[in-house]
Amino acid sequence: MPEPIPSGQWWRNALHRVLIVLALHALPAASSPASELAAPWRVLVLLGGDPGLAAVQLQDQAFRQALLAAAPHGVDFFTESLDTIRFRYADQASEFLALQRKKYATQRVDLVVGLGGQTIDFINRHHDELWPQAPILLYSINEETARRVGMPPGASFVPWRHNIEGTLSLIEALQPRARRLIVTGGTTEADRSLSARVAALAQARPQWQTETWNDLSIAELRQRVAALDGGSAIVFTTLSRDATGQAMFPADALQRFASASAVPIYGLYSSYLGRGVMAGHMADFEGNGRRAGEVAAALLSGRAQAVTEPVVPTKCVADHALLVAHGLSPSALPAGCELRNAPRAIWQDYGSVVIAALGVLVLQALTIGALLVQRHRRRKAEAEATERRLELGRAARFAAMGELTASIAHEINQPLGAILANADAAAMMLRSGTASHEQLGEMLADIRREDLRASEVIRRLRALLEKRVVTHVPFHLHPVLDDALGLLAAEARRRGVTIERSFDARDDRLLGDAVQLQQVLINLALNAMDAMREQAPARRQLSLRTVDGPEEVELHVADRGCGLGDVPHDKVFESFVTTKPHGMGLGLSIVRNIVEAHGGRIDFAPREGGGTVFSVALPRRLDAVPAGVLPDGPAAAVPT
Amino acid sequence: MSEELPVVHIVDDDEAMRVGLARLLGAAGYATRCYASAGDFLVTKPEERIGCMVLDLHLPGPDGLSLQQVLQRDGSVMPIVFLSGRGDIGSSVRALKAGASDFLTKPVQGEVLLEAVRSALAEAEPRRAALERRRADRQRYATLSERERSVLRAVVQGRLTKQIADDLGLSERTVKACRAELMHKLGVATLPELVRLEAGLADRS
Numbered sequence: 018m019p020e021p022i023p024s025g026q027w028w029r030n031a032l033h034r035v036l037i038v039l040a041l042h043a044l045p046a047a048s049s050p051a052s053e054l055a056a057p058w059r060v061l062v063l064l065g066g067d068p069g070l071a072a073v074q075l076q077d078q079a080f081r082q083a084l085l086a087a088a089p090h091g092v093d094f095f096t097e098s099l100d101t102i103r104f105r106y107a108d109q110a111s112e113f114l115a116l117q118r119k120k121y122a123t124q125r126v127d128l129v130v131g132l133g134g135q136t137i138d139f140i141n142r143h144h145d146e147l148w149p150q151a152p153i154l155l156y157s158i159n160e161e162t163a164r165r166v167g168m169p170p171g172a173s174f175v176p177w178r179h180n181i182e183g184t185l186s187l188i189e190a191l192q193p194r195a196r197r198l199i200v201t202g203g204t205t206e207a208d209r210s211l212s213a214r215v216a217a218l219a220q221a222r223p224q225w226q227t228e229t230w231n232d233l234s235i236a237e238l239r240q241r242v243a244a245l246d247g248g249s250a251i252v253f254t255t256l257s258r259d260a261t262g263q264a265m266f267p268a269d270a271l272q273r274f275a276s277a278s279a280v281p282i283y284g285l286y287s288s289y290l291g292r293g294v295m296a297g298h299m300a301d302f303e304g305n306g307r308r309a310g311e312v313a314a315a316l317l318s319g320r321a322q323a324v325t326e327p328v329v330p331t332k333c334v335a336d337h338a339l340l341v342a343h344g345l346s347p348s349a350l351p352a353g354c355e356l357r358n359a360p361r362a363i364w365q366d367y368g369s370v371v372i373a374a375l376g377v378l379v380l381q382a383l384t385i386g387a388l389l390v391q392r393h394r395r396r397k398a399e400a401e402a403t404e405r406r407l408e409l410g411r412a413a414r415f416a417a418m419g420e421l422t423a424s425i426a427h428e429i430n431q432p433l434g435a436i437l438a439n440a441d442a443a444a445m446m447l448r449s450g451t452a453s454h455e456q457l458g459e460m461l462a463d464i465r466r467e468d469l470r471a472s473e474v475i476r477r478l479r480a481l482l483e484k485r486v487v488t489h490v491p492f493h494l495h496p497v498l499d500d501a502l503g504l505l506a507a508e509a510r511r512r513g514v515t516i517e518r519s520f521d522a523r524d525d526r527l528l529g530d531a532v533q534l535q536q537v538l539i540n541l542a543l544n545a546m547d548a549m550r551e552q553a554p555a556r557r558q559l560s561l562r563t564v565d566g567p568e569e570v571e572l573h574v575a576d577r578g579c580g581l582g583d584v585p586h587d588k589v590f591e592s593f594v595t596t597k598p599h600g601m602g603l604g605l606s607i608v609r610n611i612v613e614a615h616g617g618r619i620d621f622a623p624r625e626g627g628g629t630v631f632s633v634a635l636p637r638r639l640d641a642v643p644a645g646v647l648p649d650g651p652a653a654a655v656p657t
Numbered sequence: 658m659s660e661e662l663p664v665v666h667i668v669d670d671d672e673a674m675r676v677g678l679a680r681l682l683g684a685a686g687y688a689t690r691c692y693a694s695a696g697d698f699l700v701t702k703p704e705e706r707i708g709c710m711v712l713d714l715h716l717p718g719p720d721g722l723s724l725q726q727v728l729q730r731d732g733s734v735m736p737i738v739f740l741s742g743r744g745d746i747g748s749s750v751r752a753l754k755a756g757a758s759d760f761l762t763k764p765v766q767g768e769v770l771l772e773a774v775r776s777a778l779a780e781a782e783p784r785r786a787a788l789e790r791r792r793a794d795r796q797r798y799a800t801l802s803e804r805e806r807s808v809l810r811a812v813v814q815g816r817l818t819k820q821i822a823d824d825l826g827l828s829e830r831t832v833k834a835c836r837a838e839l840m841h842k843l844g845v846a847t848l849p850e851l852v853r854l855e856a857g858l859a860d861r862s
Binding site: 426430432433435437438443444445446449463466470511 | 717765
């Protein structure tokens with residue numbers, strides 16, 4: 018089947034070209050003066066039905082707009098209405114005709130347009146008398162009516178075609194189990210005619226039992242549609258007048274009974290949508306009017322004569338809300354079927370806002386996710402850092418103990434040697450029979466004492482080197498420092514360093530980790546001893562003092578050493594900064610970490626008379642340590 | 658007879674150690690003397706008798722090695738058994754090179770210590786004898802006249818009687834009589850004995 022629109026265009030274009038050529042040749046002999054060509058087109062629109070009918074209004078309006086758009090000098094519209102639904106034309110023909118004669122006796126009409134099948138008869142009868150020169154355009158008339166009534170000779174025609182078959186197929190698709198088809202309409206001739214055509218086509222489909230309800234009042238119709246069961250479907254044709262003789266607009270009639278209907282109602286006109294029809298194959302009124310307007314423009318501009326336009330295509334339309342109300346699925350609709358009254362997806366109306374909001378949400382979620390991941394990583398890193406700090410602290414204590422190894426070995430071997438000597442002596446005495454009870458008793462006592470001495474050294478070492486978590490408990494500082502001094506004393510002796518101990522602070526209660534503070538003392542003391550390595554023995558004096566600060570206990574570790582050289586003041590406590598040839602530079606940084614973890618401060622200054630003083634201030638935190646709660650620390654091992 | 662009983666001098670700063678060692682050595686039949694430091698030992702200045710020292714390497718003030726040096730400078734021949742709280746190779750090598758009898762690390766087993774003390778004392782006896790001999794030799798040498806000492810120096814240098822006579826402006830007979838006299842005074846009968854004695858005198862220790 019050839020494409021109708023391209024062929025029409027080709028035809029119009031060809032005509033246009035021919036007419037222009039003709040016009041150029043015929044110009045000197047033209048019957049119409051130039052002033053007439055510049056005048057507006059004068060068009061008479063003859064309405065067959067009620068001018069208030071939606072179908073009439075929609076088509077007429079679209080027709081006029083299309084024509085105006087094409088008119089070079091505007092259009093003068095004349096409108097006449099036959100209103101054949103309410104009035105029998107035959108009853109008033111003479112008066113109506115007389116009025117027309119009077120109106121158009123002096124008025125030139127360039128084109129007569131008939132809208133609706135009712136106008137054919139009038140135009141046939143009276144065209145030659147009323148508007149003898151005017152060409153005729155008929156539209157909104159279905160082809161069968163045109164055939165039946167007979168078109169005026171030479172008239173142009175834009176035919177209307179109901180897509181009854183399409184609508185019936187749609188019913189089959191949506192309600193495959195329906196067994197009963199009701200065709201309902203009104204009592205006018207046009208109503209009955211359309212209903213009969215629908216019923217005839219429906220009866221051709223054997224699955225349905227088809228009924229035609231044309232002679233019912235609206236009230237009766239309401240009752241009957243309400244009583245229908247689920248296996249039924251209704252096709253509403255037109256209802257311009259009901260059984261009581263009441264004239265009405267079909268869409269209004271539809272609305273009055275459709276609300277009671279238990280089953281879906283199908284229709285052939287788009288004007289029924291929103292009034293109670295669920296679906297149908299419908300012609301587009303505006304499209305039809307527009308097409309007629311274009312044809313009218315072609316006729317008036319002389320580009321065409323006696324045109325018969327192809328049928329305006331119909332389209333499948335369905336009301337989403339009604340589909341849902343009848344429990345039918347939109348997915349059963351044929352492809353390409355237009356869905357009206359569908360709940361608008363929110364982003365049809367607010368698409369950009371929704372996308373923006375979603376974007377914001379996604380970004381937020383990503384940000385939150387990233388923050389959570391970051392937090393998790395930070396926690397993990399913190400835990401790892403804490404773990405490493407513990408390990409490093411422990412390693413540093415091992416390193417410090419490494420420095421003390423010689424002294425510690427001496428500290429342990431001394432009592433062990435004494436024990437062995439006593440034990441061997443006792444054995445010899447017993448063998449030789451020279452042992453007295455008194456002597457043996459003394460020896461055993463010495464063995465015991467020396468054993469305890471050795472265990473004490475080991476206890477201190479173990480306390481210092483144990484793998485352990487950092488504690489946060491109240492303790493007395495002095496016994497803790499003395500414990501560490503016990504380990505340091507031998508080293509000091511070995512290096513010929515004299516330790517001056519004056520722990521004068523009267524309140525030495527602290528909150529924290531005792532072993533860590535022992536490490537502070539050991540690191541500072543070892544540093545001090547290292548610093549004094551080159552000094553004369555008499556100058557190798559290490560002074561350890563505690564004094565009461567206002568809210569702190571202060572520990573001062575002073576040496577007579579070589580000082581810190583040219584290391585900048587603020588670098589001294591950094592890691593890997595050292596003045597020792599084989600130092601790692603971790604001792605002081607660990608000391609500072611420990612002190613700061615206890616909320617304290619550490620600083621250093623040159624000592625009067627040479628050397629350096631390191632000062633550690635540790636807050637007492639008395640609020641957290643009520644007096645008397647503290648147990649006494651281990652007995653102070655006062656260094657020699 | 659108490660003079661003949663070997664004495665073990667114990668120098669250790671740790672009292673318990675000191676007492677333990679004294680008990681052990683006492684049980685083994687030795688006389689013991691205890692000192693808490695090198696200074697303590699030097700101040701006491703024990704008489705040079707048969708005996709040995711058990712000396713702690715690490716002492717407050719001058720350590721064991723320093724005491725060893727001081728004693729050697731003063732001509733002491735007393736054998737030293739070093740004790741150390743830690744096995745320090747450097748210190749042990751220095752001590753043994755300087756003539757220490759042994760170097761033990763604490764805790765030391767009784768048997769090991771007693772064995773070391775025994776061999777130190779065994780070392781001490783010939784040393785003491787040599788010392789005594791050298792001391793006697795010096796005393797005899799002191800009785801020599803100036804001329805006899807000059808002849809002695811020349812003889813041990815291997816010069817002939819004639820050469821000595823020429824060097825000193827004496828007659829050969831006088832030189833011979835002088836040599837016989839100094840050999841008699843020094844209590845030696847042969848020339849090799851005389852050379853060995855003279856060499857011993859030259860040894861400052």
